[in-house]
Amino acid sequence: MQSELLNPLAESSRIEKMPDPCTMVIFGASGDLTKRKLIPAIFDLARQGVLPSGFTIVGAGRTAMSHEVFREYMFKALKEFGRFQESEKALWETFVRGLFYVTIDPGKPEEYAKLKKELEVINEARRAGENVLFYLSTPPGMYSPIIKGLSGAAMNKPGGQNAWVRIIIEKPFGVDLNSARQLNREVLSVFDEEQVYRIDHYLGKETVQNLLVFRFANGIFEPIWNRNYIDHIQITAAETVGVENRGGYYEHAGAMRDMIQNHMLQLLALTAMEPPVLFDAQQVRDEKQKVFQAIRSIRPDEVHEYSVRGQYAAGTVNGASVLAYKSERGVSTESVTETYVALKLQIDNWRWAGVPFYVRSGKRLPKRVTEIAIQFKKTPHHLFRHLPADSLDHNNIVIRVQPDEGISLKFSSKIPGSFMRMRPVTMDFRYGSSFGGHLTDAYTRLILDCMLGDATLYARGDSVDVAWQLITPVHEGWISNKNSKIHDYTSGTWGPKEADELLARDGRRWRLP
Ligand SMILES: NC(=O)c1ccc[n+]([C@@H]2O[C@H](COP(=O)([O-])OP(=O)(O)OC[C@H]3O[C@@H](n4cnc5c(N)ncnc54)[C@H](OP(=O)(O)O)[C@@H]3O)[C@@H](O)[C@H]2O)c1
Known part of the structure; x- marks a missing residue:
């Protein structure tokens, strides 16, 4: 050879x-x-x-x-x-x-x-x-x-x-804080941290990498990327599929371990982090780690105020009738495993004080979509008083991670004609039409990075640990707190109504992606 x-x-x-x-x-x-x-x-x-x-x-x-x-x-x-x-x-x-x-x-x-x-x-x-x-x-x-x-x-x-x-x-790197720590200990007793690449394939997606470029290679967004201009942020990962043939695995995982602990918290960290001094593995991951450390923990006795969990019931998705989670193969008929989670997270630092991050992920929702929506504050002064207040929507920037990858900016525009009427319009950037061709798969990028010795887009041991520290008390509260319940939602809908109430209590509502 x-x-x-x-x-x-x-x-x-x-x-x-x-x-x-x-x-x-x-x-x-x-x-x-x-x-x-x-x-x-x-x-x-x-x-x-x-x-x-x-x-x-x-x-x-x-x-x-x-x-x-x-x-x-x-x-x-x-x-x-x-x-x-x-x-x-x-x-x-x-x-x-x-x-x-x-x-x-x-x-x-x-x-x-x-x-x-x-x-x-x-x-x-x-x-x-x-x-x-x-x-x-x-x-x-x-x-x-x-x-x-x-x-x-x-x-x-x-x-x-x-x-x-x-x-x-x-993934998964552990199933709870103890097992993740044990695995980290075992790995690091044999390998140095520099040798270890904990993969989170969301970090290899083009749009996720582009979030860093969007924020830190453009001068116009960073000045408004803070509590002075942003009302709140919504991060959504919706799937139309159920558990497919992974019922046995999913019963022990649930949406919190499967999606929130890793992918969603990683998206949140990239959205919220401070600009790193250098674009290298240590600096980027140091900044992400500071975000994880600033996320306020949800105590077991307050899980019902800051989290909503759901499980899909039978329904219709994309025109097809689908089974309830409890009727899936490998799933107990008594199961209390969540297939949907919504969280209200708060980041206690200078940039984000008072700006909630609403995070949700679920299966059997009406649409497959992952996006980060930055919802800006309304104008301080309502100049067009004769118009109904709700015709002036919030500005937002939506980063679509998948599918139809791109970024859109929504703002109000005058409807052409003799009268002063308005409606929201969007300015869209789509990868497909701007660059053509296929987007590189996340695994392609991440494997190449590992061969090159670049761990920037991999999760570091300390961030996996702190992510489990955040998730574990919520799991504990779901078991011990009598006010916390799991809610059914019909397959093909946007999750339980309690998730809407989570935002309604703050005078907000979920976007329709
Ligand atoms: N599949 C995906 O899309 C996906 C996505 C994200 C993450 N992951 C993660 O990637 C890993 C691999 O996923 P996968 O779907 O490829 O898993 P898989 O098909 O269930 O297992 C991969 C291989 O592992 C070996 N294996 C299974 N049980 C074993 C046991 N008890 N002892 C020794 N070897 C055993 C089997 O090979 P032999 O029988 O030939 O030894 C099997 O073909 C998992 O940790 C999964 O969580 C998978």
Whole structure:
């Protein structure tokens, strides 16, 4: 086998830095994430010509597979999930020479010696260098045994002087504060924090990255990005799907662990953070951490005032009848797992004092949409007195994370004609029409960043910890506080009416995304 550039265009490609040659070992490579996201994302890097010379992927898992069978399986996955085109056959032929599979049970410490040996043989042939990236794409229960197994075989430390070993850990990172702390302890007893990449794929989405550009590369928004001009902020992640075939997993997770603890709090932190001094991993993550630390905790005895949880009942979504959550496969008929959460969060710092952040996420809602809406204060003086007050709406900036990615600004405009009448209009920026083509998938960006040693868009251990510190008392209150109830909502609606009341108490209402 020859060491090769995966794409002859690589040398001329215009990224600032090429990753070092490396081998990526994927634990759980026979699973869903590898075929749906990881292989398509890595092939996309080959497409962009940014994979280093000799780049090698080694799948690892219990499912017995030859290299050949793994390669065929990955090719099928790429055709199904990776926008593969027949014209890319030659690129695939080069790519596939770097795909290998090692059958091991990652739960058995003694099997890591075998993995190490196989990696040496593959590396000898591929000349991929000594850098290794481990990707934990197994169920979370396997993270700890894998970390111990790697350490037992001394695979956690680089083999050469300038070499590196990094590890990407999938979500969920713990199921509560104690388990997250325990996992952090285990990881950090074996790896240094600089080696650890805790993935939150929301951070790799184009629009989420663009939030930083929008705020900090433009002069006109930052001066008004504070309590003097902003009335409140709404962050919504709505899904039309139910739990699909993940009922068993979801019963133990719920919307709070699945969406709020990670993705939604990360979006909130990027929206609320102060401008970092430098755009690097430490400075950006330091600023985010300050936001997490400033979020006022919700005590168990006040959860009914600041949180609403719901569970979907039967209904109609996109014209199709759907089951109630309790009737889904793998779900208890007595379940009290929340499929919807709305929170009112307050950030106790100079910039945001008195500006509530309303955060909601739910399944079986009418529309699939993730957005951050910045709702500005009304004008201080009502000049057009003869018009009904509600014809003058709030200005807002909406950052649409998905789908139909873009940013819109809403303001009032005069309706053409002889009379002074007004209505709100929007100025829209859409990625699709401005830049064309496909947006890079979050995994593509994040895997490349890890190869480059840039952890800016990954969650740091301390932020995962503080996010669990915020969420845990809410969970406790849901169990212990008699005033806190779980409310049914009909599938295909925007959640329980109690979520509307959460805002109505403050004289506000949810946007219709
Ligand atoms: N799928 C997604 O879209 C998605 C999205 C976000 C995050 N994630 C996270 O990514 C990780 C992987 O997700 P996935 O959907 O690919 O998981 P998965 O399909 O359930 O499992 C991946 C692989 O892990 C191995 N595995 C399963 N149970 C094991 C056990 N008890 N002991 C040892 N190995 C075991 C299996 O491979 P072998 O039997 O061959 O060993 C399996 O194919 C999870 O932590 C998940 O939470 C997934």
